[in-house]
Structures are given as structure tokens and as C-alpha cells.
Amino acid sequence: DAGITQSPRYKITETGRQVTLMCHQTWSHSYMFWYRQDLGHGLRLIYYSAAADITDKGEVPDGYVVSRSKTENFPLTLESATRSQTSVYFCASGQGAKEQYFGPGTRLTVT
Amino acid sequence: GENVEQHPSTLSVQEGDSAVIKCTYSDSASNYFPWYKQELGKRPQLIIDIRSNVGEKKDQRIAVTLNKTAKHFSLHITETQPEDSAVYFCAASKNYGQNFVFGPGTRLSVLP
Numbered sequence: 001d002a003g004i005t006q007s008p009r010y011k012i013t014e015t016g017r018q019v020t021l022m023c024h025q026t027w028s029h030s031y032m033f034w035y036r037q038d039l040g041h042g043l044r045l046i047y048y049s050a051a052a053d054i055t056d057k058g059e060v061p062d063g064y065v066v067s068r069s070k071t072e073n074f075p076l077t078l079e080s081a082t083r084s085q086t087s088v089y090f091c092a093s094g095q096g097a098k099e100q101y102f103g104p105g106t107r108l109t110v111t
Numbered sequence: 112g113e114n115v116e117q118h119p120s121t122l123s124v125q126e127g128d129s130a131v132i133k134c135t136y137s138d139s140a141s142n143y144f145p146w147y148k149q150e151l152g153k154r155p156q157l158i159i160d161i162r163s164n165v166g167e168k169k170d171q172r173i174a175v176t177l178n179k180t181a182k183h184f185s186l187h188i189t190e191t192q193p194e195d196s197a198v199y200f201c202a203a204s205k206n207y208g209q210n211f212v213f214g215p216g217t218r219l220s221v222l223p
Contacts, residue, residue: 033211042117042200043155043213058210059112090154099145100211102154 003027006091006103013081014111021076021106023091029101031094032074034058034066036087037105043090049074081110113138115203117214124191125222132217134201135183141203144184145211146175150197158199159186191221 004025013019023032034046035058045058047066055066063085065077074093078085088107094100114137124130136144145160161168161175161184168175172191177184188195198218202211 035213040215042215043202043211045211045213048210056210059212099157099160102156104154 004091004093004101004103006089006106008106009104010107012109012111015082016080019078019081019108021078021089021091021108023074023076023103025072025074025091025093025101025103027093027095027101028071029093029095030071031100032068033092033094033100034064034074034076035090035092036060036085037090038087046076046089078108081108083110086110113141113203113205113212115201115212115214117201117217119217120215121218121220123220123222126191126193128191130186130188130191130195130219130221132186132199132201132219133183134185134203134214135181136203136212137182138203138205139179139182140205142206143204144175144177145202145204146173146186147200147202147213148197149200149216155200188219191219193221193223195219196221 007022033048035043044060049055049068090105091103092100117134142163147155148158149155174187198216200216201214204211
């Protein structure tokens with residue numbers, strides 16, 4: 001489990017501010033994912049990446065930006081945070097058609 | 112796009128009884144169906160998965176069945192124990208693991 005980490009673990013920010021959530025994995029997995037988890041909605045995919053410099057939208061990408069310049073890192077940026085983006089964010093990684101390993105999550109509150 | 116429904120949303124069983132959680136999916140092209148368990152305050156973890164070319168898979172007390180024609184799959188837990196209490200998520204994916212769509216989750220409580 002220590003192979004995938006997220007930072008910060010908790011974040012409080014104000015509406016309109018930019019915030020970046022970090023995700024780092026040490027397994028050299030090709031795939032990385034960002035999900036948000038809200039009560040009643042389960043886990044919803046925001047963005048995913050099949051390899052460095054390759055990213056694609058998931059179910060709920062609006063208001064988020066990702067990049068993947070290195071295989072091990074997959075930061076998620078909220079360009080102008082809104083209250084509706086208050087959520088728990090999980091990063092995950094996987095080697096293609098196998099298990100996705102989830103990070104410990106980041107609890108983000110937008111006030 | 113894919114839509115995954117999951118029932119029931121909450122489930123309480125007595126210790127030692129069986130629990131069944133059902134999911135339906137909409138996209139007939141989906142071919143990989145994992146189940147994740149999430150304990151309170153923890154990250155989701157894979158407990159079992161099944162591919163579309165298999166009808167059933169078992170791992171000790173847990174099993175998953177898949178009906179491709181009806182587009183539904185189910186998680187079966189036998190001889191439930193208190194440590195099985197958690198939220199369980201099903202998911203469906205095309206291309207064997209890209210772009211998962213998760214169900215909304217089932218909160219399972221195993222009563223001693």
C-alpha cells in the first residue's frame with residue numbers, strides 16, 4: 001500500500017482558489033486514475049492516463065485539469081475551486097487489465 | 112456511456128448468514144467486472160473480479176457470478192463475519208480495466 005501516496009491528505013480551500021492534489025506511485029504502473037467519492041454516487045472517474053503524456057476524460061472532468069509528465073506522478077488541479085468540488089479524492093494506479101490500487105485519499109473542503 | 116446500478120443500497124445480515132449484492136450494467140461491450148471493499152475511512156480494495164468469458168469465480172467465502180445476456184453480475188459472501196462489514200462497490204469496464212464505472216455502493220452490516 002505504501003506504493004501509492006497522495007498529498008495533502010486534508011485540504012481546506014476557498015471558492016475560486018486553485019488547488020493541486022498530488023499522486024505518486026512507485027510501481028511504474030502505466031495506468032493512473034483520479035476519482036471523486038461522494039455519498040450516494042460511489043466513485044466517479046474524473047480523468048485517467050494510460051501512460052506519460054496520455055490523458056483522457058472520465059465521467060466528471062469539468063473543472064479539473066491533469067497532467068502526466070512522468071510515469072510516477074499524476075497531479076490533479078482544480079483551476080477555480082467550487083463548493084460542489086468538496087469531496088474525497090482518490091488516486092489509483094494499475095497495470096492495464098488488472099487490479100487498480102487506490103491511494104489513501106484526500107479530503108478536500110471548499111468553503 | 113456505461114451506467115452501473117447496484118442493489119441493495121444497505122444490507123444487514125446475521126453473522127454466519129449469506130449476503131448477496133447485485134449489479135446491472137448497460138453497455139454490452141463491458142468485459143471486466145471487479146468488486147471492491149471499502150472499510151470505514153479506508154481506501155477501496157479489490158476483493159474479486161470476473162471477466163466476460165467466465166460465468167463464475169470463487170475465492171474462499173466470496174464468489175461472483177456473471178450473466179452477460181441479462182447484463183448483471185452478483186457478489187455472494189457466505190458465512191459472513193463481522194469483519195465483512197463495509198461498503199462494497201461493483202464496477203464495469205471495457206478494454207479489461209480502462210475507464211471503470213462504479214456502482215453507488217452497498218453498505219453491508221454483519222450483526223453478531
